[in-house]
Amino acid sequence: MTGGDADRRELLRLLVGPWVGKAVAVAAELGVADGLADGPRTGAELADELRVRQEPLERLLRLLASVDLVHDDAGRYALTSTGELLGSAHPASMREQALLYDSPYFREAWDRLAEGVRTGVRPFEAAFGEDVFSFIASRPEEARRFSSGMAAGVGYADALASSFDFSGVSKVVDVGGGDGAVLEAVLSRHEHVIGVLMDLPAAMEPARERLLPYIAEGRCTVVEGDFLQGVPGADAHILSRVLHNWDDASAQRILSNCRAAMPAGGGRVLIAERVLPDHGHPWLSLAFDVHMMVMTGGGERTGSEYQSILKQAGLRPVGETEMPLEMRLLEAAPVHG
Numbered sequence: 001m002t003g004g005d006a007d008r009r010e011l012l013r014l015l016v017g018p019w020v021g022k023a024v025a026v027a028a029e030l031g032v033a034d035g036l037a038d039g040p041r042t043g044a045e046l047a048d049e050l051r052v053r054q055e056p057l058e059r060l061l062r063l064l065a066s067v068d069l070v071h072d073d074a075g076r077y078a079l080t081s082t083g084e085l086l087g088s089a090h091p092a093s094m095r096e097q098a099l100l101y102d103s104p105y106f107r108e109a110w111d112r113l114a115e116g117v118r119t120g121v122r123p124f125e126a127a128f129g130e131d132v133f134s135f136i137a138s139r140p141e142e143a144r145r146f147s148s149g150m151a152a153g154v155g156y157a158d159a160l161a162s163s164f165d166f167s168g169v170s171k172v173v174d175v176g177g178g179d180g181a182v183l184e185a186v187l188s189r190h191e192h193v194i195g196v197l198m199d200l201p202a203a204m205e206p207a208r209e210r211l212l213p214y215i216a217e218g219r220c221t222v223v224e225g226d227f228l229q230g231v232p233g234a235d236a237h238i239l240s241r242v243l244h245n246w247d248d249a250s251a252q253r254i255l256s257n258c259r260a261a262m263p264a265g266g267g268r269v270l271i272a273e274r275v276l277p278d279h280g281h282p283w284l285s286l287a288f289d290v291h292m293m294v295m296t297g298g299g300e301r302t303g304s305e306y307q308s309i310l311k312q313a314g315l316r317p318v319g320e321t322e323m324p325l326e327m328r329l330l331e332a333a334p335v336h337g
């Protein structure tokens with residue numbers, strides 16, 4: 001029978017999803033994981049440390065326990081391995097991603113989803129009258145939060161740096177490289193490679209901060225530029241989570257600009273994206289597909305859709321590797337080269 005208790009609970013689980021997401025973001029904001037990083041605490045100890053009220057904190061913690069972010073350790077709250085990722089000092093910390101996804105402008109853009117589906121307008125632009133990158137450009141606090149939130153979501157950077165054979169590459173350009181988390185992974189693993197990070201002005205400061213050791217060594221430069229106009233030359237161009245922000249015409253333009261900046265007879269474009277399968281419903285990739293529709297007017301593509309935009313840009317796929325978080329590394333080479 002349909003409409004039984006199990007169906008209703010399942011639907012309710014989805015409907016209250018935003019409440020749970022908000023509770024996780026609030027835990028990140030209050031520093032719950034930092035407060036538990038050195039070991040289990042009673043509710044009273046944690047409330048004292050975080051300077052919050054014990055009773056509402058314990059109710060928040062009970063909800064976090066229901067989704068396996070904390071657990072009961074002999075009457076004290078302790079982090080699970082998932083909960084540890086909300087700690088700001090964790091090497092793979094996702095705290096900044098939790099804070100970014102809770103940004104009011106993310107929510108306001110999502111509030112326009114119905115309008116976007118009804119009329120085809122871009123929800124972010126309907127909400128704010130400009131595109132997301134212009135919006136961020138005039139708000140330094142949001143630019144910083146965007147950079148650190150994106151960097152916290154780059155849990156595939158080491159996989160990218162080790163999946164591709166960089167032995168024949170002397171110079172790499174990270175096109176739209178954000179705060180440089182991907183380029184940092186490449187430069188740290190491949191000491192013979194020099195790198196250029198290219199992005200909009202708002203990304204310059206966080207990128208220079210992260211890449212400072214490599215800039216000091218003379219192995220890295222950080223440059224402002226518009227990838228729709230052109231990109232610096234290199235043996236390899238990285239496009240990590242860039243193409244999914246753009247419609248096909250602009251994505252082709254970015255790829256053509258990389259193609260034009262490749263050395264005669266070679267070069268690679270390394271595309272890190274979620275690639276939609278022809279069949280099946282991978283929830284993470286599909287959630288990001290709708291998120292891209294809301295935020296940028298872009299979207300995730302299937303393998304054949306990537307092949308088609310590569311072809312239009314004079315490129316051909318030459319390799320594909322699975323990475324964590326449903327990400328893939330697509331390698332492309334010039335069609336004639």
Ligand SMILES: C[S@@+](CC[C@H](N)C(=O)[O-])C[C@H]1O[C@@H](n2cnc3c(N)ncnc32)[C@H](O)[C@@H]1O
Binds near residue numbers: 151178198242
């Ligand atoms: C989704 S972020 C990805 C950042 C980084 N590659 C990563 O994977 O973490 C997209 C990046 O594209 C940059 N961007 C947007 N429009 C650009 C343009 N016209 N020229 C250069 N960079 C641009 C943004 O500033 C942002 O850093």
